[in-house]
Amino acid sequence: MHVLIVGGTGAAGRVLIRQLQGDGPPDCVSVISRTATSLPLPGVARVLTGHYGDLACSGALGPWLKGVDAVVHLADGLSALQEPRLAADGGHAEALMAGSEGLAGAVRAAGLPLFVYVSSIKALCDESDDRVLTEGSPSRATSLYGRSKLRLEANIARVLAGSDTRLAIVRNPVMYAPAKAGSMGRLLRLADTALPLPLGGLKNRRSLLALANFASALSAIVRSPPGQAGGVFHVDDGPALSTTEIVATLRAALGRPRRLFPVGDAVAALGRHLPLAGPAARRLYGSLQVSDAHFRQTFDWTPAVETKTALAEMAAAHAAARGPNTISEAALRHG
Numbered sequence: 382m383h384v385l386i387v388g389g390t391g392a393a394g395r396v397l398i399r400q401l402q403g404d405g406p407p408d409c410v411s412v413i414s415r416t417a418t419s420l421p422l423p424g425v426a427r428v429l430t431g432h433y434g435d436l437a438c439s440g441a442l443g444p445w446l447k448g449v450d451a452v453v454h455l456a457d458g459l460s461a462l463q464e465p466r467l468a469a470d471g472g473h474a475e476a477l478m479a480g481s482e483g484l485a486g487a488v489r490a491a492g493l494p495l496f497v498y499v500s501s502i503k504a505l506c507d508e509s510d511d512r513v514l515t516e517g518s519p520s521r522a523t524s525l526y527g528r529s530k531l532r533l534e535a536n537i538a539r540v541l542a543g544s545d546t547r548l549a550i551v552r553n554p555v556m557y558a559p560a561k562a563g564s565m566g567r568l569l570r571l572a573d574t575a576l577p578l579p580l581g582g583l584k585n586r587r588s589l590l591a592l593a594n595f596a597s598a599l600s601a602i603v604r605s606p607p608g609q610a611g612g613v614f615h616v617d618d619g620p621a622l623s624t625t626e627i628v629a630t631l632r633a634a635l636g637r638p639r640r641l642f643p644v645g646d647a648v649a650a651l652g653r654h655l656p657l658a659g660p661a662a663r664r665l666y667g668s669l670q671v672s673d674a675h676f677r678q679t680f681d682w683t684p685a686v687e688t689k690t691a692l693a694e695m696a697a698a699h700a701a702a703r704g705p706n707t708i709s710e711a712a713l714r715h716g
Contacts, residue, residue: 386398394455435480449491455702468525504522578640587668629641649662
């Protein structure tokens with residue numbers, strides 16, 4: 382088996398490479414990276430440097446696709462649309478989507494058996510949603526990022542329609558891992574303070590996805606038999622947690638006192654509608670719950686690690702990076 386990972390030098394790509402090797406080494410792993418990298422990539426036979434869209438349009442990608450069994454697309458670049466300066470830049474969104482569509486066209490032309498595109502649950506919603514989201518849930522996404530993700534899903538499916546290439550689209554909620562940035566990294570830094578936090582007694586439900594479970598799920602798709610079903614799949618850790626449970630788990634692993642006090646429903650609702658603080662408040666106080674029953678049944682998959690264990694590992698790694706003395710001193714000072 383030869384797996385080509387687009388964006389394989391990123392955090393998710395490196396974890397996927399290790400997962401593939403641990404599941405029984407494939408014959409070959411290749412990587413496409415936009416920029417040259419000095420990172421060690423054990424088990425990677427080839428690294429092609431350049432933008433996959435440019436390589437596809439120029440025809441340079443064709444020879445690389447010979448003998449490839451599966452392409453995993455981790456790097457559509459659409460996350461840039463979450464930056465304030467690009468949040469309304471439709472032209473930039475179109476250019477990014479065109480690159481991924483070109484990649485799908487090259488995969489179709491090469492007749493590859495499998496194309497895996499990693500989308501996002503943001504294709505269906507914004508920071509929070511009152512539904513349990515299944516693959517068939519209507520989209521309520523209002524951001525350019527979310528709407529572009531949904532459009533790109535449809536465009537890739539259109540490019541590959543009627544071909545011999547099986548398409549699997551994966552939507553994930555927020556991902557987390559040691560040293561990973563993003564909203565979970567910000568929440569971890571918030572938890573790593575002695576300050577009391579207004580996050581106690583919450584009954585909201587937030588689905589999460591540990592990077593190890595994400596890689597395990599992608600490996601299950603890559604190693605599935607040729608006749609396996611394609612389509613759209615949601616993937617997450619399992620039972621959703623409240624923000625209170627998430628922060629309490631992080632604080633315990635950090636050696637911090639719990640110190641979470643409740644806020645009333647009216648205050649939480651007000652915070653969710655404030656112009657500047659609204660998005661952060663919706664992540665903290667709102668729900669975003671995913672059902673991945675379809676994926677688990679289709680691929681007979683179970684997560685590699687339980688949510689609270691993975692959260693504790695992330696917090697422990699953060700604590701170790703800032704030094705054990707800091708942990709003990711903080712616990713003594715504020716416990």
